[in-house]
Amino acid sequence: MGCGTSSSTKDRKSEKALKAALVIQNWYRGYSARLKARQRYALTIFQSIEYADEQGQLQLSNFFSFMLENYTQIHEKDPELVARLFGRTLQDSKDRQEYVSFVDVPDSYNGPRLQFPLTFTDIDLLVEAFKQQQILHAHYVLEVLFETKRVLKQMPNFTQVKTSPTKEITICGDLHGKLDDLFLIFYKNGLPSGSNSYIFNGDFVDRGKHSMEILMILFVSFLVYPNDLHLNRGNHEDFMMNLRYGFTKEILHKYKLHGKKILQILEDVYTWLPIGTIIDNEILVIHGGISESTDLNLLHRIERHKMKSVLMPPISIDEDQDTDLKKTKTGANVVPREGKTNESPSEQLPKHEWEQVVTVFSASNYYEEGSNRGAYIKLCCDMTPRFFQYQVTRATCLRPLYQRVNTMESSAIRILKERMLSRKTDLIRAFQLQDRSKSGKLSMGQWAFSMENTLGLNLPWRSLSPHLVTTDKNGNINYMSTFQDIHIQKPVKEAQSTLIETLYRYRSDLQIIFNVIDSDHSGLISMEEFRAMWKLFNSHYSIHIEDFQVDELAERMDLNKDGSIDFNEFLKAFYVVHKLEKLNKSDANLL
């Protein structure tokens, strides 16, 4: 059969090579799949925790309603307090002059200088300046904010937009302060102009580090092209959300002198942002989507600027405080104050029937580098919408998959552990309930059950367990092992650990509440305010901490003994120490 030995050696050789290749391919595919699964698990952790936090906001919102209902009691003790909370309105033109003219731009300022009335050159100017990490001077920020408010006030709740075969419209979703994503969109799709329309569907700010820059570019573009750049209000265009999710901090950090002024005016500007955009009378673009009970007719009529915050019931306190309160006592939900509330059915327009819902999200790497792509939609008349996806990356070439997965995974596990820590007492109680023999061990099933029930997170606990706990050789879980290398840094040595844990758990809500009380953004609240607020909070959230314990803690936090508490410092002191990791400065500011 031909060359005998040599051909069979060749055959054997190639057979060996074939087998070897199969082995490597098989192994690699398994490895790659496990990487992708880990990436998915990390994403699931981020999403579950985010969702749980949103549910937590409901509790805060109920707290404010609760406060409003119990207003009369507080009213007697501190009439100033609730007025401050609910009556934050600005007078108009008088303030504008005051605010802007008192803010000088020094000659030494090297940043972008805007020229009013604004033109497209100002848009270019801002984009270039921000690419070079420059900061827009407070004077211009204030001017832009005042001017934006003036124009927004004239707009109805819903902007009507028409497309044509020669004029498409681009719809972008959440940006959350990720300036690089906005730049990428402009790079791929062009800057906004008379022939390049955009809708930005809310959540421009919070979480990312360049919320101010995004806001400025969007507002300036809006002022230059008011008929082609459309902005919808998102739930993060809200002064309370900003307190919790980072924009307030960004402003106070970048604008140390004038930050407070900016915050006050911004609060107002938000309320004038339109609720949504309607395209060709057929397509509704609105942040947060719709439900079965969404009634467009109602939304067209409400006074949108009365909605200060998604967490607060809409109410305005004028001179005539008591009368207002009596009117709205029964319901703190969205109710049009003026206009027809009780129309006869025949006068109402038919309810809308919606065919399809599309969600668009424009912040890539939202949770962590590599977590997700972003997208925008291009729409035109009767044509099918086109979707464009992208992902921002710092490097010129993508890092290997295993590195990207490792980054995401460690980040996700970290926040999950911190979550566990903030519920440590409840978790231990749940574990011990099942650990009859007090062995310190539970079966995988028991541990997973306790975790899921206590934390309220629907996660793949079995797959995640190697990252969270140690197991013995029988496969049983040492349930206390999670808490061995992680603890909350105590701001004050003597404070009891349950108190610390509670304060750590509710730190975001407390931060919002205290910041809201501190309406002049001084960073300080009085001891009485602190006590009053804590009592209310205590009763509403059903927390089992004795008043005197908090009082003691507060006294200790009043470092200069002048009767006021620097609550930001107070809350900043609560951060988690991961013993096995080096603590980054930025992590300490997770609050």
Added chain:
Amino acid sequence: MADDKEREELVVAEYHRKIKEAFEVFDHEANNTVDVREIGTIIRSLGCCPSEGELHDLIAEVEEEEPTGYIRYEKFLPVMTEVLLERRYRPIPEDTLLRAFEVLDSSKRGFLTREELIKYMTEEGEPFSQEEMEEMLSAAVDPESNSIHYKDYIAMMVVDES
């Protein structure tokens, strides 16, 4: 006898929960179905290493009579439980993997060139797609020598997985 049965029931119950967890993570619409293209990932995330051919056969077992592009949990669970109980598709041990590389490295240099790896992975066995090839190269190639030092590579991957 009764004890053994009880033990097996417990094992099966745990397998069920494990499979459910892995499945749910890919069930994006929360309706007990996953895209058929993710089945391979799910099966491999449970510790099994079927070849592409074996994966094809498994998919055929769990697909609907008229393929919809989605796999339902009710069909997946029993098949996957069997696979786990029978300990099918066991993963490749580290030394087998090392020997495979050594076979391809016929002159025993301790490395493979980029071109050699590409040739073997895309022309032999169950060939890689371009995406798979690029993905493997991005982690395996040493940029200075433009070659794959497979011993180091394997060691790194093993550490990463533990």
